[in-house]
Amino acid sequence: MASPIVPSTGLGSGLDIGSIVTALVNADKSAKQTQINSQTTLATSKISGVGSLKSALTAYQTALTNLGSATNPAFSGFAATSSTPATLGATSDNTAVNGSYNIVVQNLATSSKVATASFSGGATSAIPSGNLTITQNTTATSFTIPANSTLQSVRDLVNTQTATSGVSANIVTDSTGASRLVFGSTTTGAGSDITTTSSVAGLVIPANTALNSATPGSAGYIGSQALDANLTIDGLAVKSSSNTVSKAISGLSMTLVAAGSSTVTVATNTDGLKTSLQTFVDAYNTVVKTITSLTKATADSKGNLTVAAAMTGDSLPRTLLASLRDQLVTPGPGSQLSVLSQLGIQTDQKAGTLTFDSTKFTTAMTSKSLGGQVQQLFSGTTSTNGLLARMGAVLTPYTQTGGILDTRSSSLTTQKNALTTQQAALDLRVTNMTAALTAKYNAMDLLVGQMKATSTSITSYFTSLSASKTG
Template sequence: MTTTSSTTSTTSVSSSGGITVSGVGSGIDTASIVEALVNAQKAPKQDQITAQLSTTAALSSAVSTVSTALTTFTTAMAALNDTNSFIGLAATSSNTSVATATSSNTAAAGTYDLTVTQLATGSKVTTAAVSGGATTVMNTAATTLTIAQANGTSYSVSLAANTTLSGVRDAINTQLQSNGVTANLVTDSTGASRLVLSSTNTGANTGLSVSGIDALAVDGTVAGSSSGAGYLGNLPQDAIYSIDGLDDMKSSSNTLTGAISGVTITLAGGGTTASDGTVTPATSTITVGSSTDDMKTSVTSFVSAYNALMLAVTAQTAVTATGATDSTSTSATTTAGALTGDSGIRSLLASIQGQLTKTSTTSGSLSVLSQLGITTQEDGTLLMDSTKWDTAMTTNAGNVAGLFVGTDGLLSRLTSVITPYTETGGILATRIKAYAATTTDLNDQQTDLNTRMDALTTTLTAKYTQMDTLVAQLNATSTSVMTTLNALNTKSSS
């Protein structure tokens, strides 16, 4: 009788790229056993670390989002927290062909008589005629054309060798357009061309002169002729105007920013000149008066900033349902925001919303937002009813500022509530710092767990390798004994 024994083994590739053979002696996949034992030991702690890292990251992100939204809101409130934001003044002109006007928050109500004798104008000059026309080469070597103004400002135009007249025009437009100087060509019936330069810079001292190429030289103080160079039309001039009959004033610009405090006037038309040279000034009345449009813009800005804050915060605290629900079954699932149930955020929201319904103690007939047609919706955002606003403005326009600004104004009260959360080292910053520390600790725990599991893997692998070696030795001994017995049986039979 012949007895045969057999063994099996498992071959695998290790993470280092080498080949590991397990179970050579026992036929058991010892590598899989070691892996299963290590995973069983690691899983509870690994699941805990993974879950805590995910939760901490979600909380940190949510709190950072709330902090950013609060900072944005307080910035918007700071920009509005000025009585001037709610004055509600606007400037108008009775004759927009003479002038237009706009006002800033520093303007004061009033009426002003404006007379305009002349507008500020810029310079326009021409070179002498170039008989060869636009294709005539103006320089044989690289050179610089200098264009200067009477006030001392000068511009340099670089010209390559053999630049034609049209090339000079193009170079000026390319290099000086941002400085308000442009050029064009005018060609007469004989084919001769002139280079005509214009400046958008206005005022008496802005006359243009040209030098650098003799054929293109211009003296901006000399009138141009049918063939000669010089200025076209009239010399540039300052605007001349008067307000409320005061002495004539001059301006190099048609935009007047200091004539009336807080008002910008743009002159559009000057006086008319009779045949005898007498000038009749153009007139307009500038009125700075009450306007609720700017006031409404400020209040709308507050509502928009507040709503953006509420949407950002509630997105982190809301419980949302997804899926369908019918009369026979419910397939909807709910998802909670990272800060759902967070007592600190609930307290913040309650404090903010409480300020909206708190009665203001400032003087005036306005004490709550609802008197302006501003109400709170179910989602916590504000809704502004334009019709109710317009109605409120007929009797309460002068009291809006008192509701919003001042030590007891809504903006200041909201800022006081929010500041402890957003300031350096404040409530939210402290929480974000704590989340960062927790994340660092969890990462350290992960490193420690990996180290311990690597050590356990090494220990178990050594033990199972030792067992496998012993089994291999026993198998070898068994095989030897059986071989001897088989040999004896064979000899006895013969």
């Protein structure tokens, strides 16, 4: 804080009172001000460093989560491709084998859709109190229809149980204004047709009966009953109640899209694995480089490593990095492939980052046939023993809300706030001290002025007295 004193020269003493007071005040506050400034700079730097570290770890966690996705496996040893994606899509897991398959989709699996008799009053048609039971695949869901119900309120009543019954309802109104309650389901396959029984005659939908839309009292299935998917694999007939066929070919799952033919090819996923491994290496190296930048001292103008970084000397990032490195060398659950070095991934002893030897990786994929083991190394045989899960377990205590980094940041913020309070107290002390010294020096200056005036008066008196005697 700058001194509020405006430099001025005392009229009585001729002294530069402003400079004197400023020098005295600055000498008094110098040590404390230096301490506050250095500690504030350090706390601010550490808060920023903790924030940077948490951002890097969070990004690493996101990368690990994406690599460990169950719906889009990043480390699958095999890749399946369909020659006609508009007919079917294909994915493979690590139990697949290289091969090619000719697939002909004759028809897709369909779900049940049925309609009640029509109600001339439309959606607001009055429905008497009673009961309604909807049955699909031998599973029955019962409803009690209260008094003063309408076709719309019955629809809403059915939809309250969709999550458990698997059946949803809606209302379709034809050109005459008459409405039917239509039931549908996402369950596919032969035998999954919906039927209903009810004390309300118009809500009864019998089994194996087609709807005649021209007859108001008709109720039944719309178009056709639910069907299984029919396809051939290399000429062998296959049925499936679902449009996802996952058990027909070992290690291969097919999603049927439309009728037609396609060739599915399964091959070693060398390029895909290489990309995923490089993604893992890059994500890990980003964390290592961030920690290095936050902890490594830099050289001053003389070349000495004396300029501290935000977390130089802090044990927290060193402990974190040591824990992450431990996971890199901990053997995985596989017998053939248990460590990253077998895939050409090594640690640079100087920088601490990972390097990826693509030549060694290609050898592991071809001559050693380790492609099918990579997924197991990273994802494990349980939810905890894979490399990705172990890495995540190390990171979580640091990144979670209220975790190690949040606690450290909170502590540093408290320190910084305390320094702000100390600065305010020091500023008040400077103001008070400046005012007190200024008052004292001004009083001294006034006294000196008075003494000079008295001296001048006495000198003048004796001078005039001496002159009168000589005259």
